[in-house]
Amino acid sequence: MMATMNMIQALNSAMDVMLARDPDVLVFGEDVGFFGGVFRATEGLQKKHGLERCFDTPIAEGGLIGVAVGMGAYGLRPVVEIQFADYIYPAYDQIVSEVARLRYRSAGQFTAPMTIRAPYGGGIFGGQTHSQSPEALFTHVAGLKVVIPSNPHDAKGLLISAIEDDDPVIFLEPKRIYNGPFDGHHDRPISPWAKHPASAVPEDYYTVAIGEAAILRAGEQVTILAYGTMVHVVLAAVEESGLDAEVLDLRTIWPVDIDAIVASVRKTGRCVIVHEATRTSGFGAELTALIQERCFYHLEAPIERVAGWDTPYPHAFEWEYFPGPDRVAAALRRTVDAHG
Amino acid sequence: MTATQRPTVAKATPARQASRPNALSLRIPEPRARPGEMLDFGNLRLSRGSAVERPAIDVQAHEIRDLAYGLIRVLDDDGQAVGPWAPALDTQSLRDGLRWMMLTRAYDERMYRAQRQGKTSFYMKCAGEEAVAVAQALALAPDDMCFPTYRQQGLLIARGYPLVEMMNQVLSNALDPLKGRQLPVLYSSRDYGVFTISGNLGTQFIQAVGWAMASAYKHDRRIAAAWIGDGSTAEGDFHHALTFASVYRAPVVLNVVNNQWAISSFHGIAGGGDSPFASRAIGYGLPALRVDGNDFLAVHAATAWAVERARANLGATLIEHVTYRAEGHSTSDDPSQYRPAGEAAGWPLGDPVARLSAHLVAIGEWSADRHEALRKELLETVRAAGKEAEAVGTLSTGSRPSVRTMFEDVYKDAPWHIREQRQQLGV
Ligand SMILES: Cc1ncc(C[n+]2csc(CCOP(=O)(O)OP(=O)(O)O)c2C)c(N)n1
Ligand SMILES: [Mg+2]
Numbered sequence: 086m087m088a089t090m091n092m093i094q095a096l097n098s099a100m101d102v103m104l105a106r107d108p109d110v111l112v113f114g115e116d117v118g119f120f121g122g123v124f125r126a127t128e129g130l131q132k133k134h135g136l137e138r139c140f141d142t143p144i145a146e147g148g149l150i151g152v153a154v155g156m157g158a159y160g161l162r163p164v165v166e167i168q169f170a171d172y173i174y175p176a177y178d179q180i181v182s183e184v185a186r187l188r189y190r191s192a193g194q195f196t197a198p199m200t201i202r203a204p205y206g207g208g209i210f211g212g213q214t215h216s217q218s219p220e221a222l223f224t225h226v227a228g229l230k231v232v233i234p235s236n237p238h239d240a241k242g243l244l245i246s247a248i249e250d251d252d253p254v255i256f257l258e259p260k261r262i263y264n265g266p267f268d269g270h271h272d273r274p275i276s277p278w279a280k281h282p283a284s285a286v287p288e289d290y291y292t293v294a295i296g297e298a299a300i301l302r303a304g305e306q307v308t309i310l311a312y313g314t315m316v317h318v319v320l321a322a323v324e325e326s327g328l329d330a331e332v333l334d335l336r337t338i339w340p341v342d343i344d345a346i347v348a349s350v351r352k353t354g355r356c357v358i359v360h361e362a363t364r365t366s367g368f369g370a371e372l373t374a375l376i377q378e379r380c381f382y383h384l385e386a387p388i389e390r391v392a393g394w395d396t397p398y399p400h401a402f403e404w405e406y407f408p409g410p411d412r413v414a415a416a417l418r419r420t421v422d423a424h425g
Numbered sequence: 426m427t428a429t430q431r432p433t434v435a436k437a438t439p440a441r442q443a444s445r446p447n448a449l450s451l452r453i454p455e456p457r458a459r460p461g462e463m464l465d466f467g468n469l470r471l472s473r474g475s476a477v478e479r480p481a482i483d484v485q486a487h488e489i490r491d492l493a494y495g496l497i498r499v500l501d502d503d504g505q506a507v508g509p510w511a512p513a514l515d516t517q518s519l520r521d522g523l524r525w526m527m528l529t530r531a532y533d534e535r536m537y538r539a540q541r542q543g544k545t546s547f548y549m550k551c552a553g554e555e556a557v558a559v560a561q562a563l564a565l566a567p568d569d570m571c572f573p574t575y576r577q578q579g580l581l582i583a584r585g586y587p588l589v590e591m592m593n594q595v596l597s598n599a600l601d602p603l604k605g606r607q608l609p610v611l612y613s614s615r616d617y618g619v620f621t622i623s624g625n626l627g628t629q630f631i632q633a634v635g636w637a638m639a640s641a642y643k644h645d646r647r648i649a650a651a652w653i654g655d656g657s658t659a660e661g662d663f664h665h666a667l668t669f670a671s672v673y674r675a676p677v678v679l680n681v682v683n684n685q686w687a688i689s690s691f692h693g694i695a696g697g698g699d700s701p702f703a704s705r706a707i708g709y710g711l712p713a714l715r716v717d718g719n720d721f722l723a724v725h726a727a728t729a730w731a732v733e734r735a736r737a738n739l740g741a742t743l744i745e746h747v748t749y750r751a752e753g754h755s756t757s758d759d760p761s762q763y764r765p766a767g768e769a770a771g772w773p774l775g776d777p778v779a780r781l782s783a784h785l786v787a788i789g790e791w792s793a794d795r796h797e798a799l800r801k802e803l804l805e806t807v808r809a810a811g812k813e814a815e816a817v818g819t820l821s822t823g824s825r826p827s828v829r830t831m832f833e834d835v836y837k838d839a840p841w842h843i844r845e846q847r848q849q850l851g852v
Contacts, residue, residue, distance in 0.1 A: 111642070137642055143672060148631050148665030155572075155635025155649070158620060161642070175661070182625045183632070189834045191613040191621035192603045196837075227835050251837040296840070340840035 090286040091278040092263045095237035096126045096202075099244035100164060102290050104134045107162065110248060112139040114149060114166030114202075123168055124204055124263060146176035150201065154183050157197035157253075164248055170205035170257060171217045184253045185228035200247040200254050205233075206314050206361050207393075207407055208261035208271070212400035218313075218362035218393065223255045224339040224371065230254045231339045232295060235262070235316040236283035239336055242293030250295060259313035267314055268321035269409035298342035300349070304331035307355040307420050310346065310372055312338055315359045315408065322413035328421055338368055346372070347379050354385040355420045359413055364392035386423035389416040454693035460761060464771045469747070470701065470715075471496055471773065479509035479726075482734040486712040493703040493713035496747060499722035500780055504787035510726040514563075516790045522563055522721055523781050523791075525583040526555035527800060530778065531807045532578070532588060536595050536609075539811070540756045544819035545595050549610050551576045553751030553769065556721045556777035557652075557682055559583045564728035565650055565678075570640075572620045572633035572651040575610045576682065586617045588810040598818030598825065604833075605826040627653060627660030630679065634669045634741070637677035641738070648676040648735040656687020658702055659695045667709040670741035678731040679711075679743045682718065684750035689763040703745035711743050718746030719774040721781040747774065828852045 090098060103110045112127055118141040121128030130139040142149040146167055153163040167173045173180070180201070188196045207216035223231045232247055232254055234240035240258070247254035261267050265277045278284035301320065306328050311319045312335040323330045331349050335341060350356045356376055358369040369390040376388055391408045399406055457465035477495045480488065499511045506512075514522075533550040540548040551558070558579030565571070571580050581591060593600040595609040603613060613621035620636075623629055633651030640647050653663055658681055670677055681702040685692050692698070706713035712734070716727040724746060731742035751769040753760045785791030818824040832839060832847040839847070 143665075143668050145661075145665045145668060147661055148669050151628065151631030151662060151665055152635030152638055152669055155632035155637070156639040157635075158632065159570075159636045159639035159643075161639045178625060179628060179631075183623060183628050187621065188837070190603065190607055190611075190623075191615070192606065193834050194613050194615040195621050230836075340842060343841055 086288045087285050088288050089279050089284050090237045090241070091265065091284065092234075092237050092240050092258065093124060093126050095241040095286050096244055096258065097128060097130070098286065098288065099241040099248070100127060100130055101133065103164070103245060103248045104130060104138055106290065109161045110164060111137075111156065111161055112164045112166075113142050115142060115144055115168045117141060117166050122166060124260065126202070127166065146172055146174075147179050150176040150179040150184065153199045154179060154187065154197045157199050158187070158195045162198055162248060164200045164202065167201060167203040169215050170203040170219050171214045173201075173203055173219065177222070180223070180229070180255075181226050185226045188252070189228060196251060197253050198251045200244070200256050202244075202256045202258060204260035204263075205257040206259045206261055207398055207403065208267060208314060210400065210403055211398075213397045216398040218360065220255075220257055220338055221362060221366060221368045221371075224368055228253070229339070230295060230337065231257065232337050233257045233259065233312045234336060235259065235313055235334050236266070236281065237278055237286050238283040239293050239299070241286055242291050243295065243336065245290065246292045246295045249292070254295070257313070261314045262317065266317040269318035269407065270321065271404055271409075293336070295337045296340055296342060298336055298345040299334045300331065300345070301334050302330065302332040304329040305353060306330055307357060307417060308333065308346075308349040308353045309357050309359060309417070310335060311359040312336065313361070315361060318408070318410050319359055319413055322410040322417060325410060326414045326417050328417055330417065341372070341375075343375060343379075346376065350376055350380045351383045354383050355423075356384075357389045357391060357413070357416050357420050359391045359408060361393050361408060363395050364390060365395050367392050386420045389420050391416045454691075454698055456691035456693065456764065458765045458768070460763065460765055462765060464765055464768055466771070466773050468698065469773060470494065477508070477510065479730070482730060482737060483739055484712065486706070486710050489712055490707055493707055493715055494701060495715060497714055497716040497723050497727050498720050499726060500720045500784055504780070504783035506722050506784065510723060512722055512726040512729060514722065514725060516785070516788070518563060519721075519781065519785055520790070522559055523778070523785065524799060524803070525559045525562070525579060526721070526778050526781065528803050528806065529555045529559065529579040529582050531800075531803045532582065532591070535807045535811050536592070537756065539596070539819070543821050544815065545597065545609050546820060547609050547756055548595065549575050549755045550752050551578055553772070553776060554682060554684055554718065554748045555579050556724050556781070557680070557718050557746045557748060560721045560724040561650065561680070561728045564725050564732055566647070568618055569647050569732075570618050570620060570633070570636050570649045572629040572636070572649060573622060574626075574629075574652050574654060574657075574682070575622055576654070576684075577652050578610065578612070581612060581614065581617060581619055584617045584619070586614055586619070588807065589814050592810055592814035593817065596814055596819045598814065598823060600817050601826055604830045626657040627662035630666040631662045631669060633677050633679070634666045634673075634675045637675040637735075637741075638669070638673050641673075641676055646736065648678065648732065650678040650680065652680045652682055654687060655681060655683040655685065655692045655697055655702060656690060656695045658705065667706065667711060667743065671709040671711050674738070674740040676735040676738065677741045678728060678735060679741055681743065681745045682748060683745055684748050686750050686754070686760075686764065688754045688758060701745060703743060706743035711741055713743045713745070715745045715747065717774055718748030719777040719780060721777055722784070749774065751776070
């Protein structure tokens with residue numbers, strides 16, 4: 086049975102399905118239980134599945150990831166919510182030193198198969214502490230997988246895959262598009278997910294594989310790599326520029342779908358990478374390096390990065406900071422016009 | 426304590442202070458004695474064994490706050506077991522405990538020498554603290570899950586983990602169960618209920634609480650136990666553990682091993698001077714026991730109380746073991762640089778091996794000759810295991826684990842980039 090869902094409903098449905106299928110799945114975090122989470126992603130789960138399956142934790146991110154490690158070692162599959170990705174840093178030691186390395190350092194005796202969900206990204210006037218995109222802090226850590234969906238269908242299928250994965254998954258949710266796709270034109274009316282084909286979501290169990298990018302638009306002139314909210318900004322920019330661009334939604338940023346990237350860039354010879362995170366040492370830098378290692382002799386233009394500026398996320402300058410469609414279109418234009 | 430001022434430590438600028446009467450001044454805690462000064466154990470808060478009551482296991486935490494400030498002791502100066510905490514341990518268990526403590530000590534001495542001989546990079550002894558791990562292993566069920574630090578090797582030894590396996594890990598040879606990935610002494614054995622030991626202090630304290638929560642969620646009967654050093658109680662993880670253990674009534678025994686030192690900083694730097702570490706539990710509504718950590722019987726009794734309470738679903742207990750790190754922190758430091766040379770020998774709570782041995786002698790179950798015979802036997806046991814492990818290899822000679830395995834277990838299945846990097850190394 087299909088239903089029309091926004092991102093929140095799709096994520097909720099994924100946890101609902103997994104709580105029902107697997108008694109070893111537990112869902113917890115700050116305000117996650119009775120209230121259902123500040124973004125309502127766990128709404129109704131406690132009522133339906135019971136107090137012990139979906140509950141509130143103390144406000145101690147290091148503590149709640151720490152207990153998830155112990156639960157994972159016991160054999161459970163915790164799905165934990167960090168209320169905002171901006172608040173994941175108190176847990177960074179547990180994630181980097183423990184979660185990511187348990188399997189390796191114990192030679193496979195102990196593992197921590199957990200899913201760490203966190204709303205991330207800007208576009209909501211959240212200021213410095215509700216807008217960050219810290220994905221590169223996790224792609225840099227050996228042993229973690231990092232997943233970022235861009236629509237309801239993928240969100241549910243990827244979250245189920247993450248919960249079933251035997252390795253820890255950092256699952257970053259672009260909060261700006263929880264309720265509807267956002268093309269970056271903040272001055273225009275928002276269209277709800279219901280008008281988007283990816284809001285058609287199976288009500289039951291299904292998966293979207295981790296590690297596979299999606300080609301959202303085939304094209305010949307330039308490859309665009311994006312994920313999360315930026316996928317929608319990029320599609321708008323392509324539409325408006327009239328260019329024949331190929332758009333890849335990475336969906337899993339680590340381990341990234343290298344074959345899909347290489348095939349596309351070798352075909353187009355040009356590449357623009359778009360993310361909200363700050364530019365320097367951002368994930369775009371890794372993508373740029375991978376592409377030049379593998380596609381150098383196919384490139385006809387410098388690889389461009391469109392990213393957040395290297396400043397903290399400023400409250401009043403949301404739209405100057407946010408890499409919107411105009412900045413993306415300008416980069417596309419430069420890349421397509423470049424001649425060696 | 427002598428009033429002599431240490432020439433090396435500059436005192437607070439008296440001139441400025443004098444010019445500003447009633448001005449604030451900053452306290453930097455200092456131990457009561459530094460090298461060359463007289464020993465001073467005046468702040469130990471000792472109490473007589475018989476003076477500390479033993480409450481029922483279902484007592485309310487707030488009814489026994491005094492226990493956080495007292496000291497549970499069983500063995501008196503004559504080696505007799507006295508007072509309400511004297512456990513009903515049969516003599517065979519006591520002799521087993523003595524054997525495992527002595528085996529741990531003999532093992533430590535051999536591995537310490539192995540490091541000095543260049544056979545491994547690093548080693549940490551638990552000399553003087555053997556009672557903590559060994560008596561606790563005896564009080565826990567064999568399948569209870571332990572989250573130790575690097576200083577509870579006695580847990581593995583008391584649970585019968587093969588010495589050769591431990592040595593293979595310390596030497597990082599071809600049979601190292603952890604495939605050469607871990608620093609020596611950071612053991613891991615799922616089969617023996619010992620969690621992979623982290624090099625990051627404190628992280629496992631909260632993980633043990635999670636394991637215990639999982640056990641409770643699954644209606645299991647197993648409980649968890651965790652250990653942390655006095656210095657590491659200052660880490661957030663310690664406080665997270667107390668919060669979560671209290672909130673979710675987790676079946677876990679939380680142990681602070683107060684061996685007085687954290688490398689070169691004394692327990693007062695972790696805040697142990699004004700209030701004992703056990704007292705931390707009070708604010709969290711958890712029962713606290715402060716115990717003579719060099720008294721095998723007292724450690725066993727306190728642990729058994731906490732184990733029974735946890736297994737009855739009454740939740741966690743915090744136990745502070747007052748003990749003394751009789752030797753250096755590790756092979757990398759020289760304790761004579763920061764504490765008086767005679768401090769270990771003068772430690773008022775004595776040596777756990779000598780005290781348990783004296784008790785067995787006092788009750789007619791042991792003798793000096795048997796003690797010496799056992800010491801020699803264990804020396805031989807350790808020597809034989811050492812020969813076997815070293816024949817396989819050491820960090821500097823012989824066979825190592827296959828380099829190819831370096832790329833395994835980062836993920837369950839190696840993604841493309843790991844496979845590619847393995848090929849780049851040519852393995
Ligand atoms: C998070 C972290 N900080 C610092 C260190 C370095 N370090 C290793 S052992 C140690 C002292 C620990 O003292 P304590 O907790 O009292 O344990 P003990 O060694 O006395 O058993 C320090 C500072 C570390 N391993 N991890
Ligand atoms: Mg210490």
